[in-house]
Amino acid sequence: MTLANQPPVLIIGGSLVGLTASLALTTAGIPNITFEKHAQISAHPRAMGFTPRTMEYYRSLGIADQIPQAPADFTLLRARRSAQSPTNPQTPPAKPTFSSLRGAAIPQDALETILSTTALSRGADIRRGWTVLTFTQTPTGVTITVLPPCSKTPTAITGSYLLAADGHRSTIRGQLATPLSGIGHMQTMRSVLFRADLSPLTSDITQFEIDQPESNSLHAFLTTYNDHRWVLMFYDDIHRSEPDLRSAINLAIGRDDIPVHIITTGRWDLTARIAERFHHGRVFLLGDAAHTLPPNRGGYGRSWGEG
Ligand SMILES: Cc1cc2nc3c(=O)[nH]c(=O)nc-3n(C[C@H](O)[C@H](O)[C@H](O)COP(=O)(O)OP(=O)(O)OC[C@H]3O[C@@H](n4cnc5c(N)ncnc54)[C@H](O)[C@@H]3O)c2cc1C
Structure with missing residues (x-):
């Protein structure tokens, strides 16, 4: 055969x-x-x-x-933005390359x-x-x-x-x-996927670790799929209503006047x-x-x- x-x-x-x-x-x-x-x-x-x-x-x-x-x-650029300090982009050391791609x-x-x-x-x-x-x-x-x-x-x-x-x-x-075998379950995270034009705010930086301890304790990770879709990943397993999701997005981007369309939410086991x-x-x-x-x-x- x-x-x-x-x-x-x-x-x-x-x-x-x-x-x-x-x-x-x-x-x-x-x-x-x-x-x-x-x-x-x-x-x-x-x-x-x-x-x-x-x-x-x-x-x-x-x-x-x-x-x-x-x-x-x-060039990889990462920025840490907290409620108290301005955006501070940093470039990690370059890694050696092993591929033609x-x-x-x-x-x-x-x-x-x-x-x-x-x-x-x-x-x-x-x-x-x-x-x-x-x-x-x-x-x-x-x-x-x-x-x-x-x-x-x-x-x-x-x-x-x-x-x-x-x-x-x-x-x-x-x-x-x-x-x-292995460590097993490490963390459960929630996310909200949304569409918004954040280009005027982000200076082409695409990943943000957000730590705002004095503003409703938002601890989250914001990144983009490079097509105006952004995902805000919460370092917790809390269900949020749509108004709460919108508040968190506004808090994360530091503005409440940018049109935001919520696409869906997610829950992930790491x-x-x-x-x-x-x-x-x-x-x-x-x-x-x-x-x-x-x-x-x-x-x-x-x-x-x-x-
Ligand atoms: C938030 C997040 C970000 C990530 N980012 C990256 C990244 O940047 N780069 C990277 O390499 N990896 C990343 N990963 C990991 C990556 O998504 C997974 O490793 C990858 O999706 C695994 O692919 P898979 O096809 O093995 O499984 P899955 O993507 O989980 O797909 C399994 C599929 O099987 C189907 N299925 C299940 N049971 C049945 C059934 N009984 N009958 C028929 N269909 C069934 C499901 O519907 C599903 O479509 C990320 C993961 C998460 C959660």
């Missing part, structure tokens, strides 16, 4: 890592089907920064030219669109709105039960291998009972965990299903995805 005639590889999860796997297999001529439980790409992007190594991998898949690399003269700053939803559009154009089968429930495996194949969109009747689909790219709460890893095994027979764990990285390790969870 040739690779092109074998039963498809079944990919669970159609986010960054599952879509990358679909694109890689499709480009290599290996049949595959991706099942993603959500009908649409998430309205709240998470990742924005991608390493040169990730760009090298995307170059091998022929999509690096669709992803804008950081400019050659890019530079890292990229692209919102996760834009990158997922590139991955999925390219994979589909090369013949991939990506099924959105399909939820995988269980799997069984034999020495020769893997069978999943999956709920198609708007259906209450699971259907069985058999493939050659199963790639579980179903995130840090991986159903497949749970079914395998794969032990996890964890450091790694599965003790990445494969069991014909089942492989990929991306966050295999390991999660907290921001103090660079937060490059996606960039580890194809490792």
Whole structure:
């Protein structure tokens, strides 16, 4: 049997890592089907920064030219702005470079669109709105039960291998009972994603650590997806009403006269965990299903995805 005639590889999860796997297999001529439980790409992007190594991998898949690399003269500038002191930009020491490519700053939803559009154009089968429930495996194949969109009747689909790219709460890893090691849960954070033109205020600085102890105790991180979408990440797990979110945004930007459109909110668990095994027979764990990285390790969870 040739690779092109074998039963498809079944990919669970159609986010960054599952879509990358679909694109890689499709480009290599290996049949595959991706099942993603959500009908649409998430309205709240998470990742924005991608390493040169990730760009090298995307170059091998022929999509690096669709992803804008950081400019050659890019300089990292970070500013700490508190209620008491003015903005004080600082430039960390330059890091040595090891690649002919530079890292990229692209919102996760834009990158997922590139991955999925390219994979589909090369013949991939990506099924959105399909939820995988269980799997069984034999020495020769893997069978999943999956709920198609708007259906209450699971259907069985058999493939050659199963790639579980179903995130840090991986159903497949749970079914395998794969032990996890590492520090575990570190913090739960809340966020509000909003659209606003802050360019007159920010002097092209894109990340702000905000510590305003005397103004309703706002301790948060403000960053942008570079398309007038900003995310304010709260270092706490407090539910805020829309008026409270608006107050916090105004406090963070130091103005209450800038039009702000709230897009959505998020709640994120920061964890450091790694599965003790990445494969069991014909089942492989990929991306966050295999390991999660907290921001103090660079937060490059996606960039580890194809490792
Ligand atoms: C706030 C934040 C910022 C981040 N910034 C960066 C960054 O700048 N750079 C970086 O490299 N990483 C970053 N990360 C980490 C990065 O987002 C993750 O490492 C990456 O999204 C992992 O991709 P994944 O495809 O493995 O899992 P996920 O993105 O979690 O995707 C899993 C997918 O599987 C689907 N799924 C789950 N169960 C099923 C099922 N049973 N059936 C069908 N589908 C299912 C889910 O709907 C989901 O779409 C950040 C994370 C957070 C929270």
